[in-house]
Every structure is written in structure tokens, then in C-alpha cells.
Amino acid sequence: MNMPVKIQYFKNPKNRELSQAELDELARELDAIRQEVVDDIGEKDARYIRRVYSTIRYSSMLGRACLFAGWFPPAWLLGTGLLGFAKIMENMELGHNVMHGQYDWMNDPKFSGKTYEWDTVGTSDNWRQTHNFKHHTYTNIKGMDDDIGYGLVRLFPEQRWRWGYMFQPLYSIPFCTLFQWGVAIQNLEIGKVLSGRKTKAEFKEEWKPAQKKITKQLLKDYVFFPLIAGPAALPVFAGNFVANGIRNVWTFSVIFCGHFTKDVEVFPKTVMQNESRGHWYMRQIRGSSNLKGSEAFHILTGHLSHQIEHHLYPDIPARRYRQMGPKVEAVCKKYGLNYNNASMLKQYSQVIGRIFKYALPFKK
Numbered sequence: 001m002n003m004p005v006k007i008q009y010f011k012n013p014k015n016r017e018l019s020q021a022e023l024d025e026l027a028r029e030l031d032a033i034r035q036e037v038v039d040d041i042g043e044k045d046a047r048y049i050r051r052v053y054s055t056i057r058y059s060s061m062l063g064r065a066c067l068f069a070g071w072f073p074p075a076w077l078l079g080t081g082l083l084g085f086a087k088i089m090e091n092m093e094l095g096h097n098v099m100h101g102q103y104d105w106m107n108d109p110k111f112s113g114k115t116y117e118w119d120t121v122g123t124s125d126n127w128r129q130t131h132n133f134k135h136h137t138y139t140n141i142k143g144m145d146d147d148i149g150y151g152l153v154r155l156f157p158e159q160r161w162r163w164g165y166m167f168q169p170l171y172s173i174p175f176c177t178l179f180q181w182g183v184a185i186q187n188l189e190i191g192k193v194l195s196g197r198k199t200k201a202e203f204k205e206e207w208k209p210a211q212k213k214i215t216k217q218l219l220k221d222y223v224f225f226p227l228i229a230g231p232a233a234l235p236v237f238a239g240n241f242v243a244n245g246i247r248n249v250w251t252f253s254v255i256f257c258g259h260f261t262k263d264v265e266v267f268p269k270t271v272m273q274n275e276s277r278g279h280w281y282m283r284q285i286r287g288s289s290n291l292k293g294s295e296a297f298h299i300l301t302g303h304l305s306h307q308i309e310h311h312l313y314p315d316i317p318a319r320r321y322r323q324m325g326p327k328v329e330a331v332c333k334k335y336g337l338n339y340n341n342a343s344m345l346k347q348y349s350q351v352i353g354r355i356f357k358y359a360l361p362f363k364k
Contacts, residue, residue, distance in 0.1 A: 012263055015286055016336030023278025026335050030281050033327045034313050037320050045317045046106050052093050053110065060086035063243070064225060070235025080239040084246035090119050091251060092302025097318045099124055100132060122184035123213045130187045136314050140259075140266045140287035147259065148266060150175075150182050151191060154358040155260045155351075158268075161361040168359045179248040184210060250300070254291070257347040258307030260354055261289040263340050284311035285332060289340035289347055290325070297344075298322060308339065 018026065059082050066079030095118030097103070103111040110116075117124045130146055138144035142158055149155050152175060154165040175182055188206055192198035221240040226233040265286045271279070291297075291305035298305045298321075306321035309328055313321075332339040 012265055012286065012338065014263060014338035018278070018282065018335060020276070020278075022335060023276055023282060025278075026331065027276070027278035027281055029331050029334075030312060030328070031277075033324055033331070034316065037313075037316055037324060041105065041317060041320075045103070045319065046108075048319055049094070049098075049103050049106075049111060049317070052089065056086050056089045056094060059083075059089070063239075064236075067225075067236045067239040068229050068232050070229075070232050070239055076235050076239060080242050080246075083239060083243035087119060087243055087247040088250050088300060091247060092254070092304065093299055093318070094302075095119070095124075096302050096304070099128060101315050102317045119217075120180045120183070121214045121217045122180060122186075123209050125209065126187040127183065130183075132314075136311065138272075139284055139311055140264070141269060141271060141283075142266050143269055144272075146186060149260075150186060152182065153355060155354045156266045157358065157362055157364050158266050159358070161358075165359050169356050172355050176252040177245050177248055179252040180244070184214065253344070253348060254301045254304050256351045257291055257344060258289055258304055258310075259287070260351050261340060261342075261347045262350040262353070263338055264289055281312060282337065284308070285337050285339070287311065289342070291344045291347060292341060293344065295322075305344075308341075 063079045063082030063084075063086060066075045066082065068079075070076040070079060095116060098111050098116045099113050099118070101113035104113050113128075118127075135145050135147045140148060142148060142156075149159060153168050153172060154161060188203065188210060189198055190203075193200065193203045221244065222237055225240060226237040229236040267283060267287070271283065275283075285308055288307040288311045290308050291301065293301075293305055299319075303318035303321045304310055306318070306325055309316075309321035309324050310318065312328065313324070316324075329339045329341070
């Protein structure tokens with residue numbers, strides 16, 4: 001008997017419940033979309049990521065050179081903008097995607113997902129644990145996926161309310177501008193230390209690599225480059241500070257728009273019981289949202305504007321998500337699943353709405 005599979009979580013009326021047979025067919029069709037791209041991956045993808053690498057390198061060099069003439073306002077603005085662009089591209093289109101193993105097949109050490117270290121205060125090893133493993137395995141499962149509000153923000157009624165959340169419309173602003181720091185300390189689980197669920201000795205051991213990376217980044221951006229700039233030390237310091245802020249705000253915005261819009265759902269741990277591949281695919285679709293935009297916009301987001309496709313196929317070169325998107329959308333339509341896709345303005349307004357709404361103890 002082909003009855004719909006009952007999963008205990010908040011049901012979005014835009015999604016139809018699927019039987020196990022339908023879920024198996026969903027998995028087969030989504031696997032076929034993946035295989036079609038896998039069979040075509042090759043030199044054109046390698047050329048693309050090498051161009052991205054070169055663009056980041058030369059944009060960063062030119063930006064820093066302009067900052068050395070930073071007492072001249074147009075030079076400072078150009079240098080800061082170029083450096084901010086380079087940092088966005090390095091984090092989003094290069095670092096994030098490389099660390100997912102999307103280019104491991106190239107056998108090029110520069111693009112190895114296991115060893116790449118990105119230009120941010122968080123260590124790549126911590127990110128590979130919290131994001132690659134936890135988030136992409138347990139996407140939006142409450143109590144398993146630490147990316148749900150990053151332990152700081154209540155964005156779903158299923159999250160237990162605490163009085164501190166009342167201030168989240170205020171502290172979300174510095175969280176946005178300092179986003180790399182939130183990612184850096186996420187895996188340290190400071191809340192567990194404060195509650196006694198993690199010992200101080202364990203924390204100190206986990207802090208060592210984080211401290212090393214933070215020190216390296218701070219010295220690079222705020223000591224080394226200002227010192228070698230001589231008389232332009234202050235403009236260089238300020239340019240680095242603003243460029244990091246630009247990257248942080250952009251990254252926060254793209255990630256939150258991909259995970260915390262109105263129709264995105266969270267799930268209880270019970271969904272993992274005998275979860276089939278079709279179930280897993282359905283959870284990725286129901287727990288993600290996309291952003292509409294131009295080709296340049298998609299590149300600047302690291303193609304995380306196709307968050308649905310990224311959750312379905314995290315190890316596929318992200319530049320391929322644009323060609324996969326219409327096919328995935330057609331499959332979603334066929335099976336009655338909401339393909340959550342809208343402009344950044346619309347999706348961001350929904351994120352802001354959630355931040356304000358769930359600062360209060362609403363249950364739905």
C-alpha cells in the first residue's frame with residue numbers, strides 16, 4: 001500500500017506529503033540530474049576555478065596597492081572596494097566550494113578540499129566539521145545542526161525561547177558585521193562550557209588552533225600591512241577593517257537568505273529514523289531557499305544563491321548549479337515540493353521578519 005510517509009515536523013502547506021515510492025522516484029530523478037553533470041565535469045571547470053583564483057589574487061594585490069596611497073580618498077575607496085571584493089570571492093566562490101571537495105578531482109594542492117585554508121579568522125578544520133559534516137548531514141535538524149541561528153538567534157518557533165532573544169534585533173547587527181567571528185567560535189561551543197557540559201580543559205585544547213588562526217589573521221590585516229605601508233598605516237588599517245566588514249555583511253546576508261526565510265522548515269531528530277535517500281533529498285529542499293539574480297550576482301554569492309542545489313549536491317562544482325536549477329525546479333513541481341526561489345530583497349525581508357518575530361515567545 002502506497003501511503004504518504006508521515007514525518008513529525010511542522011508542515012508547510014506548500015509541500016505535499018510523499019509516499020515512500022514517490023520518495024524513491026524523487027531520489028532516482030535527482031540522482032540522474034547529478035550524474036549528468038558528473039559525467040560532464042572536466043577541463044572547463046578547472047579553467048573556471050583557476051580564473052577565480054587569479055581574479056582574487058590580482059584584485060587583492062591591486063586593492064592593497066591602492067590602500068598604500070590611501071590618504072588620497074579615491075585611492076582608499078578603490079582599494080577598500082577591491083579588497084572587499086577579493087575577500088568575498090575568496091570566501092564564497094573559492095574557499096567554501098573548494099573545501100566541499102568540489103575540485104578534488106583536479107589533484108591540485110591549491111584546490112584540495114582537505115588542506116585548503118581560507119582568509120578568515122575561523123580555521124578550515126573547524127568549518128569542515130561544523131559545516132561540511134554537521135550542517136550538510138543534519139540540515140535543519142534541531143539539536144543536530146548548529147547552523148540553526150548559530151546558537152545566537154531564534155529564527156523558528158521550534159527553538160526554545162529564552163529572555164535573551166528579546167535583544168536579538170539589536171545584537172544581530174554586530175553579529176552581521178562580525179560574522180566571521182561567529183563562524184570562528186561556533187565549534188568551540190562556549191555555551192556548553194558555561195553550562196558545565198564541556199570542561200575548561202577540553203575548551204582550552206580546542207581553543208589552541210582557533211587562537212593560532214585568529215592571531216595570524218589579525219597580524220596580517222592589522223599589523224603587517226599597516227606597518228609596511230609606513231605613512232599610510234592608518235588608511236591601510238581602516239581599509240582592511242572595512243573590507244572585512246563588507247565581506248562579513250555580504251556572507252551573513254547570503255547565508256541567512258538561504259536558510260531562514262519564511263517557508264524554510266526545521267525538523268526534529270525523529271526524521272533520522274530509517275531516513276531514505278529520498279527523505280534526505282526532501283529535507284534539503286524543504287530546508288533551503290534560493291535567490292534570483294544575474295550571473296555576476298550568482299558568482300558573488302559563491303553560487304549559494306542556489307542553496308537548494310548546493311544542499312542537494314554539495315560536492316558538485318557550484319558553477320553548475322545554474323544549469324541544474326531548472327531541472328531541480330521541474331522535479332519539485334512534479335512532486336508537489338515548494339521550490340523556494342525569490343529576489344534577495346524579498347528573502348532578506350523575510351529573514352528580518354523572523355528575527356523580530358521570534359525575539360518574542362511566539363509558538364508558530
